[in-house]
Amino acid sequence: MVRNRVSALVGAVLLLAMVPGRALAHVRYVSPGSGGEKILELLAAVVTDPLAIALLGGGGLSALTAAVFYLRIRPFRADFAVLRATLRSYDDLLPWLARLAVGLPLVGAGFTGYLYSPVATAEYLGLPLAAVRLFGIGIGFLIVFGLATRVAALAGLAGYVFGLLLDPALLLALEFPAGLTAILLLGGGRPSADHVFSRLADADGTFYREIDPIRETLHPIGDRLADATHLVPMVVRVGLGASFLYLGVVQKLFTPGQALAVVAKYDLTSIVPVSPELWVVGAALTETAIGVALALGLFTRACCGISIFMFVTTLLGLPDDPVMAHVSLFGLVSVLVITGGGAYSLDRRLAERFGTESRFGERSEVAGTALGD
Template sequence: MTRYTASAAAALAVLFAVVPGRALAHVRYVTPGDGGERAVELLAAVVADPLALALLLGGGAGAVVTGAGWLRFRPFRLDLAVLRQTLRSYDDLLPWLARLAIGLPMVGAGFTGYLFSPAATADFLGVPGALVRLFGIGVGFLLVFGFATRLTAAVGLLGYLVGLALSPALLLAFEFVPGLLAILLLGGGRPSADHVFSRLSAVGGTVYQRIDPVRETLAPVGERLADRDELVPVIVRVGLGFSFVYLGVVQKLLMPGQALSVVAKYNLTEVVPVSPELWVVGAALTEAALGIALALGLFTRAGCGVAILMFTTTLFGLPDDPVMAHVSLFGLVSMLVITGGGAYSVDRWLAERFDDDTDVQQREDEPAPTAD
């Protein structure tokens, strides 16, 4: 009975997580202005509806029961331990994945004429459009090809901070901050132009080795940054967590007008027949809860799976939402699928407590069964 209840609660929680969550994520991209509704009015409408309260409380309780039940019974323990070890074996692909996750949307932003976020166009920022385009295209292409990767990431991060000073709207694309910081630590990796040139520079007698002007100067800096690459999953999950909480709390609960406009524009109440106010509050609480879980490193890979499902739902559910605006999110979440919660995470503490990886090692050391 306990397992059945946990499964039913999980289904309800997934319904409220997947359907409304990212369908309202970047609402400024697809709706103009603010409808003028206030957070107090939004919450009052939900509190006054017994069905809405029951669904919200049931979804929250279902998520808690599901998590507690998982920790209590821990099904598929060995299978998941093998899966975690296999995913961690792909960590050599992290620099390439991070570069594509940040470089490709920056190229797209440059060609389209906005800075990181579709909400931050050149006119909105009050800067020349050519400058915005050259910045996005230049930084993006250098990151994709992995040329002067760490220096390029630093320039990209500086550009984001300058843009944020001009317009707080860039907080809608805060995921670029952890992405660029991760690239600073990881470097270009392989395949990348930096890897090719490093090989040329490392072999004595090559023409490039004799004319390379920066190897001796910058190599020690890169090595010191690479020594802290264990912080990459921490930076990515905390940055993504902040982004989710900001989108849920600030953009929806505190400024509900635009989110309600999305519900009306796409007739989302026909998809799930609940009130528009419940749609917005459910989406806000889902994103905030997911963001907190990611920041804490709690069920990190499971949370990433929910996030990927939410992103995919958005791409099909909101045809006006720019596809390039989600590439960075897809890429950074995929990085966490590989790394897991990493250091300073609840997941790490749970893994050490239950010794899951030790179980896998013991099974690997056992002789393979033979046929009689």
């Protein structure tokens, strides 16, 4: 009997730690409801509930225990070493992955008529619908095909800043400036139209080499940007971390009325039978913790795995949540799965202490062995 109760408690803790996160994200365009609830009322409802305190405390303690256990015991060392090295061997595909992660949702946003985030519709921003569509489709297709990639990424960043000035709610899409900056550093990579044209421009005797209008002017700039590609993991994880923090702190804790409306709309308490207030606080704390961990580069790949699980539960649990709005998140999290925490991360410090991780961009001996080189 006691064992069954303990199992049920552990199961509830895990669900509260993982399920709510993205299930309550982007609440402005999922539910228009915004009751008059205040943050103090929300927190008071949770701290006065012994079950809520036990679940939240148990979730935090479980995460801390798992981290300490991994660092001290280091299970499956050889397996993780081969896994990390194999993932790092996909470095050459990062430009393509980043382009798809940013370009495809931009195209989708253009066809739908919004700027970066579904909250920023052309009508809401007071912009011509045709202009918003042309911008999203044009920049998106250039990035997807890898044509004038860095120029398109720079234009995309300018468009984001312009949209943010019109509507601060575009902070919901903080992953886009991170992704566009990563593309600016990485360039088109391969496969891309830029790669094809650069080969034509570099080859002796080609007609295109004689008429290439940009080789002498833009290539040196691209080379300088390429020297900073080691910063890509940091740029992506800080952008994703900031996005999670905004969703957890601003959208949940500071505006709990909308989050509670989402819980009611989708009857989320029938999935995990706890109070709506605990759902919202659990989601806020989960997203905040993941955001901080990603920004600091702490257990980066583990946080990415949890994030992907949360994204999937959102798509399955909220049938009217725009699928295209999540493509950028899936793609950029996948970038971090390949790179790990990268430069200026706590993971790097831990790796140097335990000697388990090589630097982003290096092809280790383990990777070569795993791939049969």
